[in-house]
Amino acid sequence: MHAAADGGLARVRVPGGRLTATQLREIARASASYGNGVIELTSRANIQVRGLGPDGGFAARMADAGLLPSATHERVRNVLASPLTGLDGPGGGGIADVTPLVEELDRRLCARPALAALPGRFMFALDDGRGDVAGFDADSGILPTGPDEAAVLLAGADSGLRVPLGGAVTVLLAAADAFLAEQAAQDVTVWRVSELHDGPARIATRLRAVLAPPSGAAGPGSGGAVPEPGPGRAGGTGEAGGGTGPVRPRAAAFGPVGVVPGGDGARVALGVAVPLGRLTAEQAEALADAAAGGEIRLTPWRGAVLPGLRKDQVAGTAARLVAAGLVVDPDSPWIGVTACTGRPGCARSLADVQADAALVIALSGAAGPSGSPGPPDPDGPAGSRGATSPGGTGGAAPVAGRAPGTGTLPVHWAGCGRRCGRPRGRVADVVATGDGYRVELDGTGRACAGIEETAAAVAAARGDL
Numbered sequence: 001m002h003a004a005a006d007g008g009l010a011r012v013r014v015p016g017g018r019l020t021a022t023q024l025r026e027i028a029r030a031s032a033s034y035g036n037g038v039i040e041l042t043s044r045a046n047i048q049v050r051g052l053g054p055d056g057g058f059a060a061r062m063a064d065a066g067l068l069p070s071a072t073h074e075r076v077r078n079v080l081a082s083p084l085t086g087l088d089g090p091g092g093g094g095i096a097d098v099t100p101l102v103e104e105l106d107r108r109l110c111a112r113p114a115l116a117a118l119p120g121r122f123m124f125a126l127d128d129g130r131g132d133v134a135g136f137d138a139d140s141g142i143l144p145t146g147p148d149e150a151a152v153l154l155a156g157a158d159s160g161l162r163v164p165l166g167g168a169v170t171v172l173l174a175a176a177d178a179f180l181a182e183q184a185a186q187d188v189t190v191w192r193v194s195e196l197h198d199g200p201a202r203i204a205t206r207l208r209a210v211l212a213p214p215s216g217a218a219g220p221g222s223g224g225a226v227p228e229p230g231p232g233r234a235g236g237t238g239e240a241g242g243g244t245g246p247v248r249p250r251a252a253a254f255g256p257v258g259v260v261p262g263g264d265g266a267r268v269a270l271g272v273a274v275p276l277g278r279l280t281a282e283q284a285e286a287l288a289d290a291a292a293g294g295e296i297r298l299t300p301w302r303g304a305v306l307p308g309l310r311k312d313q314v315a316g317t318a319a320r321l322v323a324a325g326l327v328v329d330p331d332s333p334w335i336g337v338t339a340c341t342g343r344p345g346c347a348r349s350l351a352d353v354q355a356d357a358a359l360v361i362a363l364s365g366a367a368g369p370s371g372s373p374g375p376p377d378p379d380g381p382a383g384s385r386g387a388t389s390p391g392g393t394g395g396a397a398p399v400a401g402r403a404p405g406t407g408t409l410p411v412h413w414a415g416c417g418r419r420c421g422r423p424r425g426r427v428a429d430v431v432a433t434g435d436g437y438r439v440e441l442d443g444t445g446r447a448c449a450g451i452e453e454t455a456a457a458v459a460a461a462r463g464d465l
């Protein structure tokens with residue numbers, strides 16, 4: 001629990017973003033009972049709840065729901081995973097189902113007392129080969145390069161190390177050990193690998209020393225060695241599969257929204273965007289009710305994926321979610337719009353940025369509360385922009401037919417110049433100034449006094465004027 005301007009703020013880690021429907025319902029009910037009734041989704045696919053009193057009732061409810069399995073390690077259970085892993089089959093871009101690795105990593109992390117000393121911002125990432133979360137600058141991550149090989153990522157970059165997938169968790173934890181050892185050796189206290197002097201290279205050196213098997217001995221996991229990478233591939237930027245050349249991950253700008261075909265052809269997943277990443281308790285209940293497979297996966301794009309829907313369930317499910325104010329249309333003007341906490345939750349904020357962002361979207365002519373024109377086609381193409389493209393080059397794919405004034409560039413609203421929660425990559429910034437907003441893109445900006453002027457500047461920055 002942290003103190004915020006609007007009361008206690010609790011953050012609950014959700015490794016891999018995976019929740020059961022029962023857990024999501026319990027979060028919704030506890031947030032309404034003890035907090036302000038809004039569940040904020042974070043860029044680490046965790047949740048946070050505001051407006052809590054000091055009595056600890058919310059934490060007790062979370063513990064009872066199985067969401068606080070380790071009091072000592074709660075802050076360090078930051079584990080990102082590709083949200084569609086294991087769901088969309090070989091054509092979806094993933095190489096391996098990393099779901100079992102998420103569970104193994106969480107279990108072994110919590111079983112290591114020394115790793116409770118990791119900073120709360122230290123992050124693990126398990127990308128399944130599609131390259132969607134590999135670019136989130138995780139401190140310790142993997143990106144599969146083949147069916148049984150993964151590149152080891154340190155501070156979001158290719159370390160040059162390759163490991164068998166069966167040994168991935170051993171290496172991820174060894175990188176966390178190496179971070180703590182290097183921090184002590186440099187006599188500093190930092191949050192992230194990138195903040196250490198020469199951090200990625202020094203940790204890679206420590207990993208080689210720990211993991212390279214002595215002659216004749218087995219390496220991590222399935223017995224492979226930790227070889228140096230092979231020669232790089234031409235045009236390999238962001239590519240994950242098909243060899244051991246260097247990989248250069250980039251963060252995908254958008255998460256899955258709409259229907260995602262399943263690997264077996266019978267079931268599909270539904271990607272759901274959550275406006276500004278804020279789920280009301282009612283919306284959370286609607287998501288839990290819609291979870292045909294009993295599972296919800298939160299995404300680092302502050303949305304959710306519902307696995308396991310039959311095709312004949314899609315239209316009704318989508319209609320109920322849209323009626324609750326959620327978004328299943330990949331062309332909705334809500335896609336790619338983020339905002340910091342702003343007023344009243346942050347004392348530094350110069351504006352209620354979330355209300356103003358919603359007003360600007362309304363001014364953009366959205367088709368309805370969610371901007372959704374109708375139910376998605378369960379047999380149509382995958383409803384995702386950028387996040388599921390094979391190779392994971394990320395960024396906004398060209399999109400036809402979007403509402404006027406919405407554009408395709410991510411836009412981030414902030415109540416002050418700190419710009420908390422700003423996504424990676426090219427982003428249009430809308431920063432409160434006290435006299436209005438300043439809309440900035442690529443180093444140039446425009447001061448806007450009123451909300452309509454701000455809306456016009458945002459539309460221009462996003463590329464639709």
Ligand code: SF4
Pocket residue numbers: 340341342346347348349350414415416417418419420
């Ligand atoms: S960007 Fe500024 S106003 Fe927004 S949450 Fe961060 S400190 Fe607060």
